[in-house]
Amino acid sequence: MTATMRPTAAPAAPGSLARCRDTVTPALRAAVERLDESSRAISAYHLGWTDANGVPVQGNGGKAVRPALAVLSAQAAGASPETGVPGAVAVELVHNFSLVHDDLMDGDTERRHRPTVWSLYGAPSAILTGDAMLALAQEVVLDSGSPHAIAAGRLLAETTRRLIHGQFLDVSFEQRDDVTLPECVTMAGGKTGALLSGSAAIGAVLAGAPAAVVGALTRYGEEIGLAFQLVDDVLGIWGDPAVTGKPVFSDLRAHKKSLPITYATGHGGATARELAGWLAGAETGDETELARVAGLVESAGGREWAMAEAARRVATAETAIAGLPAGPRAELIEIARFIVGREA
């Protein structure tokens, strides 16, 4: 048995996620319909709507945190949920564009217990489908009819470029042995913070909200994005494979310079040096060895720091939106707390 993460009371997914997903899904499906037949079929598979033979399947399509943020963002600005929908569709498309390209770049063959796009359809199809989703995301925002569509489109493009920057840093870290914690935080801010931040702001932008409201939501999204990544990184070491769908100790197997690991290598004397030495090596080791390495990260404080930092980020996020209307604010807070408590 390996030591996996199983809090006694993992919070149930907030009802707002399912409600917002129901609001957004018809528009997302309509957008995907506009794609050429190849991109459309492959996107439908990737989004969990069809199986590998193109046969429709029932699936919940993941947590859909980003579209929910976009919808609640519009409501936090006093607008209707519908005002946020084009933004929600767009951020979900950008998220999935990046997953399709990421899986190819990382050579990952499985996602959510199913073959990844490139492993099923080939690398060219994964590249082209991702490209098509990215172009479509912009189109959806520009077609929204919102008088603030230009600002929303600019936000989407800037967000995408920050996301790409984060991924570039992630790739560059693979060749380095001297990644610092601030660099790692910058990388996570790009890879995860940017899109959660953009998602939390885009509904308000489409609603023409004042800068203070957009700024508060941006800050909220940035902070929960970091919290999201911190928890993701903890799950990447101590997560339960049956729940996460990833191999046990997956990030250790990949020698990934994740946040808890980078914290540990910088904060633990002899343990830190032993860990750094192991990371710099090429061997993966068996499960016993990986459990030992996970123990090193933990005894150097990496796990505790990551969870405390995630909680701190969530608290900052809650403070950032203190001035927003109570209803959407309560749902945004619930989502933030769900993010740090989740198991997958």
Added chain:
Amino acid sequence: MTATMRPTAAPAAPGSLARCRDTVTPALRAAVERLDESSRAISAYHLGWTDANGVPVQGNGGKAVRPALAVLSAQAAGASPETGVPGAVAVELVHNFSLVHDDLMDGDTERRHRPTVWSLYGAPSAILTGDAMLALAQEVVLDSGSPHAIAAGRLLAETTRRLIHGQFLDVSFEQRDDVTLPECVTMAGGKTGALLSGSAAIGAVLAGAPAAVVGALTRYGEEIGLAFQLVDDVLGIWGDPAVTGKPVFSDLRAHKKSLPITYATGHGGATARELAGWLAGAETGDETELARVAGLVESAGGREWAMAEAARRVATAETAIAGLPAGPRAELIEIARFIVGREA
């Protein structure tokens, strides 16, 4: 010696290309400056501004047909060349995004006599740099300050999706033996027609031109796009390697279902059948064999048809813009004629 294509009087590049390039380059450089450091460095290399070590080099950056069309498009709508510049930068970025991704998908190791991005920096960097260029293209249009930026951004996104559709068809043709000429024309319309058409229209869209003007320029661009691809395909078989920078008979080596080849397999009795049989096979053959196959395409009428069809498309393009102001129209016509007469 192999039979290469060398018309007696290849037209010199029109002065409008160099003039428009000079107008657009500062804005293109300023846009690329906004990219993250990795995308920026790799884009600068790809665009011919630096060598593989990041050292600035003198280069003319290619023919730059697309940005010239965007600038002339604004002028054809009665606006200043500057009105078209954001559109010109955007279409050049979309063009280069697609080249960077294409080279990776096709496994091509050289472009314009230099190593391709993926072969120099690796596949992940090629994917991410292309993605960043695509996002940036939209940003440039949305930042233009034009009251018609939304329409221009939508045109750009739709154009990109048509381009991707064309590339998907191109990839699918590799696995097929029954590609018809209409299918091949549709593919070329996506792969080349879409972006030349979008380029020829975007300046006018940014200028707020009436639908008739935008429509005429769209049609012009679509037609010269097809002509461009027809000539490209002829050069892919009979082009002079010293001029094109590609290996002799490059498209035959790749068993590519290009326009002249698809025409020939559909129009030549025994010769067509012999050609189709060779295409369906896997062998490449030596230069003598490839010269023989090129002869089959020629005797089945593929070369003559392609050049006649290119000339016909150019004539249609000229007719389409007959009602536009004389100055820009003359330059658009000069570019169209240059496209069919070029050697590389």
